[in-house]
Amino acid sequence: MVSPHVHVPVGAHYGWRDWLVQRVTAIVMLAYTALMIGLALWNGGFDYATWRSIFANGAFRVVSFLFMASLLWHAWVGVRNILMDYVKPAGARLLLECIVVAVLVAYLGWTISVLWGGA
Amino acid sequence: MRFRIYRYDPEKDAKPRLQEYDIALDPHDRMLLDALIRLKATDDSLAFRRSCREGVCGSDAMNINGKNGLACITNLKNLKEPVDLRPLPGLPVIRDLIVDMSQFFKQYHSVRPYLVNDTPPPERERLQSPAAREQLDGLYECILCACCSTACPSFWWNPDKFVGPAGLLQAYRFIADSRDHDVNQRLDNLEDPYRLFRCHTIMNCVDVCPKNLNPTLAIEKIKDLMVKRTV
Numbered sequence: 417m418v419s420p421h422v423h424v425p426v427g428a429h430y431g432w433r434d435w436l437v438q439r440v441t442a443i444v445m446l447a448y449t450a451l452m453i454g455l456a457l458w459n460g461g462f463d464y465a466t467w468r469s470i471f472a473n474g475a476f477r478v479v480s481f482l483f484m485a486s487l488l489w490h491a492w493v494g495v496r497n498i499l500m501d502y503v504k505p506a507g508a509r510l511l512l513e514c515i516v517v518a519v520l521v522a523y524l525g526w527t528i529s530v531l532w533g534g535a
Numbered sequence: 536m537r538f539r540i541y542r543y544d545p546e547k548d549a550k551p552r553l554q555e556y557d558i559a560l561d562p563h564d565r566m567l568l569d570a571l572i573r574l575k576a577t578d579d580s581l582a583f584r585r586s587c588r589e590g591v592c593g594s595d596a597m598n599i600n601g602k603n604g605l606a607c608i609t610n611l612k613n614l615k616e617p618v619d620l621r622p623l624p625g626l627p628v629i630r631d632l633i634v635d636m637s638q639f640f641k642q643y644h645s646v647r648p649y650l651v652n653d654t655p656p657p658e659r660e661r662l663q664s665p666a667a668r669e670q671l672d673g674l675y676e677c678i679l680c681a682c683c684s685t686a687c688p689s690f691w692w693n694p695d696k697f698v699g700p701a702g703l704l705q706a707y708r709f710i711a712d713s714r715d716h717d718v719n720q721r722l723d724n725l726e727d728p729y730r731l732f733r734c735h736t737i738m739n740c741v742d743v744c745p746k747n748l749n750p751t752l753a754i755e756k757i758k759d760l761m762v763k764r765t766v
Contacts, residue, residue, distance in 0.1 A: 424695045424696055426696050426727050426729050426730050427724075427727055427730070428727050428728055428729075429723065429726050429727065430726065430727075430728065431726055431727055431728040431731060431732035431761075432726065432732075432758060432761040432762055432765065433765075434728070434732070435732055435758060436762055436766075497735065500693075500728065500729070500733070501688075501689065501692045501693070501733065502692060
């Protein structure tokens with residue numbers, strides 16, 4: 417409990433955008449999951465050949481990228497919420513948030529290299 | 536009936552303890568508060584708040600067998616023995632079952648829980664249509680007992696920054712009031728990652744509210760309005 421004599425600054429005037437992003441990205445992930453389940457049922461499971469042919473399709477790569485971007489953005493909002501809930505010192509929170517952003521952006525780069533890096 | 540009650544007097548005790556009591560009840564003792572009043576007759580050192588003893592004043596909110604509620608409207612028949620009584624969680628204990636509600640009321644005051652309307656008042660009162668009045672149902676009934684806010688993990692972690700379910704329900708009570716002319720400033724006041732958006736829809740507030748209100752729904756409506764006024 418913070419002493420009532422300490423002024424606690426609040427009033428950052430944002431928040432609804434993150435809240436909405438979390439919901440929209442969840443819908444994107446749900447749609448992609450449904451698409452993958454549909455493809456698995458359609459093809460009778462995935463073997464290496466079907467997996468390659470699916471990802472040879474440029475549009476599917478774009479959709480997959482959208483899924484990964486949604487996942488990472490969703491994770492950013494969620495993990496930051498956890499840090500805001502539990503990590504009290506602002507400096508430590510900022511440091512941890514920076515680390516989370518760095519990791520998530522790195523994952524996005526990795527996603528791009530997997531999807532379009534060729535092999 | 537057997538009870539196990541949280542006892543703590545910060546002036547005398549190094550740390551809190553649980554004290555066992557066995558109380559011979561009268562057949563007319565129906566509610567938990569009746570038992571507490573009977574118990575106080577034998578041990579007057581036990582401290583708890585109570586006033587109206589009919590679920591209207593909100594004074595005797597406490598943690599009853601792990602769940603927040605009002606002693607005066609909790610039927611003894613439905614309680615498992617020994618009945619575990621503790622103060623509302625998350626607030627500083629003044630003594631035994633009495634907590635310091637300052638933080639709770641500070642958050643309540645921060646939402647400006649009164650009508651703001653700068654237009655000249657009519658000769659009698661500001662009228663509402665029955666439909667506009669209906670918007671306040673499920674909101675105005677709140678008695679500020681603090682059962683909800685002290686059951687909310689987000690309020691436990693950030694009681695100084697998160698308004699909490701009770702304060703947000705009251706905030707929406709004035710946002711929804713057709714006589715209030717301050718909706719935009721009210722939304723500005725709440726548009727904050729801590730003040731409003733610490734609510735993660737855990738819904739403990741809905742689970743414990745002794746008046747069966749739904750703070751989570753009110754909070755969702757505030758979020759909806761914020762999105763609507765921006766997108």
